[in-house]
Amino acid sequence: MTDPVAARPSEVRGGSVRRGRPGVLLLGGTGEARELAAALVADGVDVVSSLAGRLADPRLPDGDVRVGGFGGVEGLAAWLREHRPGAVVDATHPFAAGMTANAARACTATGTRLLRLQRPGWTAGPGDDWRWADSLADAAGMVHGTVFLTTGRQGVGAFAGLPGRVLVRCVDPPTDPLPAGAVLLLARGPFTVDDELALMREHAVDVVVTKDSGGHMTAAKLVAARELGIPVVLVRRPPIPDGVLVVASVQEALACL
Structure with missing residues (x-):
């Protein structure tokens, strides 16, 4: 799988990244990421949402938006050291394994709190084959x-x-x-x-x-x-890196944050 954080040079859409310290860096693109961004912004939290930039016309979340790659683990770690967010929430797609792995490594390297928001998988019911x-x-x-x-x-x-x-x-x-x-x-x-x-x-x-x-x-x-x-x-979904705190809903993520 191509590394999502190295997809292309970064740019800003739908807002401008603040010079001050953002409360949360939200790695997004999913419906849950947009819902969480809206809730945090409504609570007065400064949020920077990062989108990989793979869709030609992505649905933009509330708050500031960053589109494009960081440049791998080192690039993301450098961004975290510069901007010092209070937490990173990885709310990328359940199959964005490269982004999830890179986020875990960059947050460990910088001592940044990391939360993985991942919706539950589907469960088969009667009649399903x-x-x-x-x-x-x-x-x-x-x-x-x-x-x-x-x-x-x-x-x-x-x-x-x-x-x-x-x-x-x-x-x-x-x-x-x-x-x-x-x-x-x-x-x-x-x-x-x-x-x-x-x-x-x-x-x-x-x-x-x-x-x-x-x-x-x-x-x-x-x-x-x-x-x-x-x-x-x-x-089947790819595994989540060891030691990453995982929550299954926006409400759980808000409670942790």
């Missing part, structure tokens, strides 16, 4: 027929060798090679169950592939797959 994979490559080896691929634009190349029809849904176009039978669907959630049912019926989907992202924004596809009796291949 879920099969678990340890990686995108493993998932690609488990599927055939018409595949509905909803793992985001990164890592699509792992499925480039699939011989059948592959519906690839993501927010921005992938840069990886697409399967020969790919149909690219550019869309941003949340999606309704009715929409997902119609899509899967229209394309005669045989299997859904997704990451165990959790949350409600994209869970409708799981409900639709259950109603249609379609199996779902889920990619």
Whole structure:
């Protein structure tokens, strides 16, 4: 996985980084990050939200916003030493393993308090036919027929060798090679169950592939797959570095902060 903190030179959007000491550096991009930023700003806390800059048109949170990479662990550590935030909250996507690892290392090196806000994963219910994979490559080896691929634009190349029809849904176009039978669907959630049912019926989907992202924004596809009796291949989450305090909700994060 590409290191998110080294994605591109940093810039400021939606605000300007304050010269004073920010209360919280919020590594964001998720719905939970935006919710937490809004709550902290409403409480009068100075927040700098850092976005990796991977989406062409990201949803900006309240407060000051920094877009782009820090320059790896050393760059993030240097930023922390310069700005001395009271805490760092890593509220990045559950699969942003590179950012989470770098945040842990940089905070340890600078003695900065670190909190990981990560929504719970999905839980299978009655009627669900879920099969678990340890990686995108493993998932690609488990599927055939018409595949509905909803793992985001990164890592699509792992499925480039699939011989059948592959519906690839993501927010921005992938840069990886697409399967020969790919149909690219550019869309941003949340999606309704009715929409997902119609899509899967229209394309005669045989299997859904997704990451165990959790949350409600994209869970409708799981409900639709259950109603249609379609199996779902889920990619397991990467592990969280040892010693990092993890909370599962914005309310828990606010209590810790």
